[in-house]
Amino acid sequence: MAGPLVLAIDQGTTSTRAIVFDAQARVVALARRELRQHYPAPAWVEHEPEDIWRDTLAVVRECMERCGPEGARIAALGITNQRETTVIWDRATGQPLHRAIVWQDRRTAESCAALEAGGAAETVRNKTGLLLDPYFSATKLAWVLDRIPGARARAACGELACGTIDAFLLWRLTGGRVHATDVTNAARTLLYDIHRQCWDEELLAIFNVPRALLPEVHDSSALFGTTVPALFGRPLPIAGIAGDQHAALIGQACFAPGMAKSTYGTGCFLLLNTGEAPVASANRMLTTPAYRLGGRMTYAMEGSIFVAGAAIKWLRNGLEVIGDAADTAALAASLPADHGVYLVPAFVGLGAPHWNPRARGLLCGLTLDATAAHLARAALESIAYQTLDLTTAMARDGAQRAAAIRVDGGVAANDWFCQFLADILDARVERPGQLETTALGAAFLAGLATSVWRDLDAVAATWSAAAAFTPAMDPALRAALIGGWQQALQRCLF
Numbered sequence: 451m452a453g454p455l456v457l458a459i460d461q462g463t464t465s466t467r468a469i470v471f472d473a474q475a476r477v478v479a480l481a482r483r484e485l486r487q488h489y490p491a492p493a494w495v496e497h498e499p500e501d502i503w504r505d506t507l508a509v510v511r512e513c514m515e516r517c518g519p520e521g522a523r524i525a526a527l528g529i530t531n532q533r534e535t536t537v538i539w540d541r542a543t544g545q546p547l548h549r550a551i552v553w554q555d556r557r558t559a560e561s562c563a564a565l566e567a568g569g570a571a572e573t574v575r576n577k578t579g580l581l582l583d584p585y586f587s588a589t590k591l592a593w594v595l596d597r598i599p600g601a602r603a604r605a606a607c608g609e610l611a612c613g614t615i616d617a618f619l620l621w622r623l624t625g626g627r628v629h630a631t632d633v634t635n636a637a638r639t640l641l642y643d644i645h646r647q648c649w650d651e652e653l654l655a656i657f658n659v660p661r662a663l664l665p666e667v668h669d670s671s672a673l674f675g676t677t678v679p680a681l682f683g684r685p686l687p688i689a690g691i692a693g694d695q696h697a698a699l700i701g702q703a704c705f706a707p708g709m710a711k712s713t714y715g716t717g718c719f720l721l722l723n724t725g726e727a728p729v730a731s732a733n734r735m736l737t738t739p740a741y742r743l744g745g746r747m748t749y750a751m752e753g754s755i756f757v758a759g760a761a762i763k764w765l766r767n768g769l770e771v772i773g774d775a776a777d778t779a780a781l782a783a784s785l786p787a788d789h790g791v792y793l794v795p796a797f798v799g800l801g802a803p804h805w806n807p808r809a810r811g812l813l814c815g816l817t818l819d820a821t822a823a824h825l826a827r828a829a830l831e832s833i834a835y836q837t838l839d840l841t842t843a844m845a846r847d848g849a850q851r852a853a854a855i856r857v858d859g860g861v862a863a864n865d866w867f868c869q870f871l872a873d874i875l876d877a878r879v880e881r882p883g884q885l886e887t888t889a890l891g892a893a894f895l896a897g898l899a900t901s902v903w904r905d906l907d908a909v910a911a912t913w914s915a916a917a918a919f920t921p922a923m924d925p926a927l928r929a930a931l932i933g934g935w936q937q938a939l940q941r942c943l944f
Contacts, residue, residue, distance in 0.1 A: 452523065453472060453473045453523070454472075454473060454523055454524075454525040454897070454900075454902045455470050455471065455472055455473075455478060455517070455520065455521075455523045455524045455525065456470070456471050456524065456525060456526050456527070456528065456893040456894075456896050456897045456900075456902055457469070457470050457471075457510065457513060457514070457524050457526070457527045457528070457686070457893070457896075458470075458471065458527070458528045458529070458530065458889040458890070458892040458893040458896070459506055459509075459510065459527065459528070459529045459530070459619065459889075459892070460530050460694070460886075460888055460889040460892065461502060461506065461529070461530070461531045461532060461615050461616075461619065462485070462531075462532050462694060462715065462716070462888075463485070463532045463535075463552065463553070463554070463715070463716045463717075464484065464485055464487070464715075464716055464763075465482055465483060465484050465485050466482070466483050466485055466502060466505040466506055466509055467480065467481065467482045467483075467509055467889065468480070468481050468506075468509035468510045468512070468513040469513065469886055469889040469890075469893070470513050470514075470516075470517055470521075470524065471889075471890060471893045473897075473902055473903070474912060475884055475890055475893075475894075475912035475913075476884070477884070477886060478517060478520070479513045479514075479516040479517050480513065480886075481508070481509040481510075481512035481513045481516070482509060483505035483508055483509055485497060485501060485502065485505065486498070486501060487552075488549060491557070493555070493556040493557065493559075493798055493799070494555055494556070494557050495551075495552035495554045495555045495798070496549035496550060496551060496552060496555070497535065497549060497550040497552055498549055498550070499537050499539070499546040499549065499550050499618060500546070502550070502615060502618070502619070503618075503619070503622055506619055506622075507681065510527075510681075510682060511682065514682060514683075524686060525687070525897070525900050525902055526686065526687045526688075526689040526690070526896035526897060526899065526900040526902065527623075527677065527686045527687065527688050527689070527896060528688075528689065528690035528691065528692075528892030528893050528894075528895050528896030528897075529616045529619055529620065529688065529690070529691045529892055530616070530691070530692055530693065530694050530697035530888050530889060530891060530892035531614060531615040531616040531619070531635070531691075531693060531694060532552070532553060532614075532615055532693075532694060533553060533614060533634075533635060533638045533693035533694060533695065534553035534585055534586050534587050534590075534614065534638050534639075535550050535551065535552045535553050535587075535614060535615050536550060536551050536587040536590040536591055536594075536612065536613070536614060536639075537549075537550040537551075537612065537613065537614075537615065537618050538591065538594050538595070538598075538601070538605075538610055538611070538612040538663070539610065539611055539612070539618065539621070540609065540610060540611075541608070541609055541610060541611050541626070541629075542609065544621065544622065544626055546618075547594060547598050547601060547610065548594045548597075548598060550615065550618075551590040551593070551594070553585055554585075554716075554717075554756060554798045555584065555590065555798075556584045556798055556799055556807050557584065557593060558584040558589035558590060558592075558593055559584050559799075559807040559808065561584075561589045561592070561593070562582045562583055562584055562589055562807070565582055565589075565656065565657075566582045570582065570656050573652065573653070573656065574640055574653065574656070577643045577644070577645070577650055577652070577653060578637065578640055578641075578642060578643065578644060578653070579637070579644050579728060579730070579736055579737030579738055580637075580638070580640055580736055580737075580738070581734065581736070581805050582640075583805055583807065584799075584807055585754070585756075585801065586638055586639060586640045587614065587638060587639040587640065587641070588639055588640035588641050588653070588657040588659060589640075589657065591612055591639075591657070591659050591663070592657050592658055592659060595658075595659070602660075605660045605662065605663045606660045606662060607662070608662040610663055611629050611663065611665070612663045612664065612665075613629070613631055613635075613664075613665050614631060614635045614638070614639075614693070616631055616632070616635055616691050616693075617629065617630065617631040617635070617665045620674055620675065620688060620691070623675075623677045623678065623681065623688060624674075624675040624676065624677065624678065624688070625678040627675060628674055628675035628688075629665045629666065630665045630666040630667070630668055630674055630675075631665045631666075631667055631668070631691065632667065632668055632669065632670045632672075632691040632692055632693075632742070633647065633667055633668070633669065633670060633739050633741075633742045633747070634670055634691075634692045634693040634696040634738070634739050634740075634741060634742075635691070635692070635693045636649075636665075636667045637738055637739045638693060638738070640653060640657060641653045641654055641657065641659060641664065642667070644728065644737070644738070644739055644747075644749075645728065647667075647742075647747065648667070649661060649664055649667070668691075669742045669743060669744065669745065670690065670691060670692045670696070670700075670741040670742055670743065670895050671689065671690050671741075671743050671895040671896070671898045671899045672689065672690075672899055673687055673688075673689050673899055673900075674688045674689065674691060675687075675688050676688065687896075687899075687900060688896070689895070689896040689897075689899035689900050690892050690893070690894070690895025690896030690897070690898070690899060691892070691895070692741060692891060692892060692895055694713070694715075694719075694888050695713055695719040695721055695752070695888075696721070696738075696739070696740055696741055696750075696891070697887075697888045697889070697890075697891030697892045697895070698711055698713045698719075698721075698858055698859075698887045698888045698891055699711050699721045699723065699740055699741070699750065699891065700741060700890075700891035700894050700895060700909070701858070701884075701886075701887030701888060701889070701890035701891035701894065702856040702858060702882065702887050702891075702913065703906075703909060703910040703912075703913040704721070704723050704856065705723065705748075705906050705909075705910060706723060707723050707724055707725035707850065708722070708723065708850040708851075708852055708853070709722075709723045709852060709856075710722040710723070710852035710854075710855050710856065711855070711856040711857070711858065711887070712837060712855050712856070712857050712858075713857075713858050713859040713862075713887070713888065714758045714759060714833060714857065714858070714859035714860065714861035714862050714867075715758065715759050715859040715860060715861075715888075716757075716758065716759050716760045716763075717754065717755050717756050717757060717758050717759075717760065717801070718754075718755035718758035718833060718836060718837060718859075718861075719752065719753070719754050719755070720752065720753045720755075720837060720840045720841070720844075720855075721738075721740065721750040721751070721752050722750055722751045722752075722844060722849055722850075722852060723740055723748065723749075723750055724740075724749050724750055724751055724849065724850075725748065725749065726746065726747065726748060726749065727749065728749040729749070729751050729847065729848075729849060730847075731751060731843070731844075731847045732846070732847060733803050733843040733844075733846045733847050734802060734803040734804070734805055734843065735751050735752065735753055735802055735803060735840070735843050735844060735847060736751070736752040736753070736754065736802065737749065737750075737751060737752075738750055738751075738752050741895075743898070743906075751844055751847070751849050752802075753801075753802040753803065753837075753839075753840030753841075753843065753844065754801040754802050755801050755802065755833070755836045755837070755840070756796075756797075756798050756799065756800070756801045757795040757796070757797050757798065758795075758833045758836070758859075758861060759775070759833075759859065759860050759861050760795070760797070761793065761795040761797075761829040761832060761833070762775045762778060762826075762829055762830075762861065763775070764795075764797070764829075765778075765822075765825055765826060765829055769825070771822040771825055771826075772822060772826060775860065775861075775864075776864070777826070778826040778827075778829065778830055778864065778866075778867075779864050779865060779866040779867070781822060781823040781826035781827065782823070782826055782827035782830050782831075782866050782867075782870075783866055784823050785823050785824065785827050787923075787927055787931065788927075788930070788931075789824055789827060789828075790815040790817075790934070791813070791814070791815040791816060791820060791824040791825070791827070791828045792812075792813075792814050792815050792828055792831070792832070792934055792935060792937075792938035793811070793812070793813050793825070793828040793829050793831075793832045793938075794809075794811060794812040794813075794814075794832065794938050794939055794941075794942040795811055795829070795832050796809040796810050796811050796812065796942050797810070797811045800942070800943070802839075802840055802843065803839060803840065803843040804839075804939075804943065806943060809942050809943055810942070811942075812938060812941055812942040813825075813828070814938050814941060815934075815938075830861075830864070830866065830867045830870065831870060831874075831931075831935075832935075833861060833867065833871075834867070834870050834871045834874045834875070835874065835932070835935040835939075837871060837874075837875065838874050838875055838932065838935075839939075841855075841875060841877075851877075852877070853878065854877065854878040854879065854880045854918075855871075855875065855877055855878070855879050855880070856880050856881075856882065857871070857879055857880070857881050858881070858882065858885055858887040858888070859885075859888075862881055862885065863881075863885060865917070865919075868881060868917070868919045869919045869922070871919070872919040872920055872921050872922075873921050873922060873923035873928060874923075874928065874931070874932065875921075876921045876928070877921065878918060878919070878920050878921075879918065879919040879920075880915045880917075880918050880919075881915065881916055881917045881918070881919075882913060882914065882915060882916060883914050883915070883916040884912075884913075894909050
């Protein structure tokens with residue numbers, strides 16, 4: 451049946467995509483461009499903002515072309531983005547001062563250590579729900595301001611603007627008329643008080659970031675502005691923005707406290723809905739806004755793993771031991787469970803619950819009969835083990851155990867992985883019929899603001915499970931495998 455459509459821009463770490471959904475949350479059109487990664491120094495990761503802008507225009511236009519006359523039914527546009535990745539640009543010209551510094555980048559590890567030694571960690575934790583880590587945006591911003599001549603003075607007098615990638619795209623899409631972000635992205639900067647829900651002067655002073663640099667902060671579902679008509683042939687309302695993991699939580703319809711999703715893309719990010727009250731962690735998990743609708747905040751507890759699908763990409767592109775990511779399922783299945791090889795993929799340090807920026811990758815248990823199959827299985831298993839570390843930390847914090855984990859992202863398409871994940875977590879794993887949950891979440895937010903969907907109940911009614919995986923592993927074997935992982939992890943940490 452004819453009805454409104456919603457277009458979502460999904461600007462991720464390794465690609466930029468546009469997807470058009472109908473009111474039943476079905477994909478109508480999709481376009482994608484791979485994003486080049488830049489590695490100027492060990493553990494440094496950058497993106498070229500102009501590449502992101504060019505690819506965004508290309509995929510949106512391609513999607514609209516594929517829709518044909520039906521494209522006239524597109525009622526709104528939503529944006530979801532790689533979080534923490536930060537760019538600073540000139541307000542007059544729109545030109546970036548420096549490449550975007552990516553969330554994976556570890557160049558500010560010493561700055562974070564110095565701030566922690568100076569006693570800033572508790573203040574940061576209490577106000578932001580986050581830890582002092584290079585993962586987040588504030589020290590990235592300070593690094594650029596300190597290294598571009600005149601940048602600090604220009605930022606202080608309002609000549610420069612900054613933001614996560616959503617804010618940069620919003621600025622460009624609206625022809626420089628709107629400098630804004632949503633609460634989920636603001637909350638990942640180390641500069642936003644998630645309790646008072648505002649930029650915080652004390653945090654700005656700690657990180658030496660001028661207030662004039664920062665965007666306005668809105669609900670995740672709101673009319674942010676409209677696109678310049680010349681870009682896509684007509685103005686489109688930009689009505690939803692959320693960081694990618696928050697968008698995936700929404701796309702997975704995890705709207706009740708205790709519901710959880712885990713997204714397996716470049717990294718892995720597990721979010722557990724905790725309702726309207728933030729839950730502080732004593733086990734180095736993050737407290738973060740899940741989303742804000744109609745001025746009402748919903749919070750989540752989050753565990754962030756830096757390397758998940760990136761480990762599979764390393765096997766394919768770095769070591770060239772597999773031809774395609776899909777090959778890993780058959781390779782993993784060809785080995786017994788006690789094959790003995792463990793990979794700790796700390797290529798850019800370790801995220802939750804360890805938060806060790808200096809840790810590096812470790813492969814152990816190798817013998818002369820080790821093959822590509824051992825590496826492939828160890829890589830997949832490492833993703834499940836890291837997820838277990840997150841759920842264990844959440845349980846220690848007293849968080850309500852999720853009855854099931856809803857999974858999405860590229861690795862979640864792997865049946866072997868999903869079954870191993872269920873076995874290691876000792877929990878039901880559900881995979882939705884619509885795997886494009888991150889883009890779908892952005893579409894839902896835009897559609898809620900423009901009455902494509904009436905409310906969250908209408909959104910939840912579109913969700914269904916396409917596959918479910920239940921634990922089937924012998925408890926003794928499970929315990930032995932986890933014990934081996936913990937030994938490998940300890941070797942990596944010291």
